[in-house]
Amino acid sequence: MPIEVAAAPNVDAETREEYRSLYRKILGGLGEEANFIVVLTGGSEPEILAAAGDYNIILAWPHYNSLPAALEASAALKEAGRFAHVVQLEGPGAEPPRDKLERLLRVVDLLRRPPRLGLVGSPNRWLVASWLRGKPDVVIDEGEVYARSVERDGADVAERLVKGAERSDFSARDLAPIAAYAKALAERASGLDGITLGCWCFDFEEVRKRGWTPCISLALLNDWGVTATCEGDVRALYSAVVLRRLSGRPSWISNVNKIYDWGLLLTHDGAPPSFGKYAVVPRMATKAAAALRVTVEPGRPATLLRVSGDLKRALLLRGVTAEGERVEACSTQIAVRLTVGSGRDVLRAGLGNHLAFVLDDVYEEARLYLEHLGAQVIP
Template sequence: MDVFLAVAGSPDISDDVKRSYYQEYSGQLKALGVSLSQTSDIALIVAITGGSENEIMANARQYNIIVAWPHYNSLPSALEAAAALRDSGRYTKVIALSAPKAHLGDGVIKILRLMELIKAGTPRFGLIGSPNPWLVSSNMSLVTTDQITIDESLAGLDINAGLVDARLLLRGAVSSEYDERQIAPATAYARRLLDIARSRGWDGLTLGCWCFDIGSIKRRGWTPCISLALLNQMGMPAACEGDMRALYSMYVLSKLAGGPAWMSNVNYAEGDLLVLTHDGAPPAMAEEYSIVRRSITNAPAAIRARFPTGITVTLLRVSADLKKALLLKGITIEPERVEACATQIGVKLVVGTARDVIEAGLGNHLAFVLDDVYEEARDYLIHLGARVIP
């Protein structure tokens, strides 16, 4: 991730003053892992005083972050220039700091991720097999889809190639009903799917799972629940059951958060409380986890994850045409367990209500990340023309 850095001020501000601000913010950006580049199409412009408008305009790129503060008419100047840049079709965000040379904070990283997501355009997704038969509201019309069969995805699968990942997974678990050789097919399949996705240029994938297909489970002896959970941890958004809407939602959230997303069934929705369930989760998202039998079929294997409480969570579900999106924010709580999948997460909503979930009309699966990317997700969805609920 790189940006073009500039300092803008009124005409009477000396070069030495501008240089000191440049050194301050170049150091901050480098400490955040951001590189400086004269050729970047993203500009971070520090407006140090009023009267900076013309210099801001002169240094602007297609994507712009203007940094300002309450003193010396810095913020008024930034707001004026930002309006002009937006009028000219250039994407612009203003960061209002508390004081000159105040720290940018991690918020600038989320804005840069947002800009990179916008620049990426329409994602290319892989569909392996077909959506599971119970998914009647999972299609998307505005993504590029490349479809292969499940048999193609399994061709050449080397179980031994999954032993190292299986060993690591078991080492991190508090308990397991299976040994590494029983887990190895699922971990090897995760690596196999990652190779396929990279070779075919996919930005994410979804799999029509054989999790309830008794014949397939008897023939193969395992289910891909762990495979998909690990793929998200490897940086490849991967949704269960062939659900494209869940995949797109996970893709957006994971790109904005810079970490894994997951998806869940909505099993309880009342007032400001949700209980979400699924047979697995990326282990990196869990406070602790166990390897257990898959629900109903008792096949190997699922991840029973226990999520940390008191963490901000952002949740998303988009419509098929991206004209509507359910976007929620909450705090993780210990769930009141229900009779459902192995992994369960409780959410106390602070933006949105259970009523919004029920009445949005967008289907079942909610994608989520354990991070506050609500504002960035909202900006992205509005940029696409979506109506954000609530």
């Protein structure tokens, strides 16, 4: 791990090496994604710039004008197009919050390795504002995935899903083809950060032929570590992948079905089972197998994101899950009380329907990432 020390010219070599050795121990095991620069004093700005790489985490404290020097140098690095973020410590030798550093390194990893996305089939016809510049990276033939799924056995996964449900309107045998389809999708997603599926959820003839819809397939994939979203919405998939990689937890996308003064009501089928207690219920409209009605307990942190097609704007919200009403819509319905942003911002942003979200607070990390890309973050 690159660890540099920056100080005023009058600071001797022995002191510099003392702090370099100390922070090498403190930061041990964090990985190689970024340069760490420990700022000892003011007047160190030229040394900070000389030690900097493309991705920099600068550690500074309130004493000896360390923090002012870090802020000045950070501004210069950002203006030069390099990533720089200042973390304030309590004083010389103090340990930084490791969780914060780990999340910052996820930001750096996301910048160094941009999301690779796959589109299975083609976007559903009602998606008219869901393209994303330069994406997808891979287009996957849906018929090929379906053919592979027929050769897979999903009984084991289906049995666990039914066993874990509060209630199931379908047997494990009913759900086995859906689980097999998830396995086939997971195989084709190898090497990708995520996939989005143009699905047949409202194609009554296709539902009649297959006897099921893939909502639960996608829900399973998200709990297996593959970000998977529906309808072929590449913009929403990108947003979900960003949140997943920053958090390390499953993300999902939902329709914005109602806007309140205090927040949003999000609805969709296919939320990951790990989000909460769940029931297996018929799909809306077609009544086919199957959807998950997941109940998310109130009070959980949430970060919500949707990017524009050119990545020049991004709607980024923070909130907590709340008690909410039910409306005539998809099975999983989650109310979010917003603490950063408002329902009006969703209307003003005008970036489309699906909001990606993760049940975690990664708002600051997502903002850092988006701003480094040059996006205007709303609000």
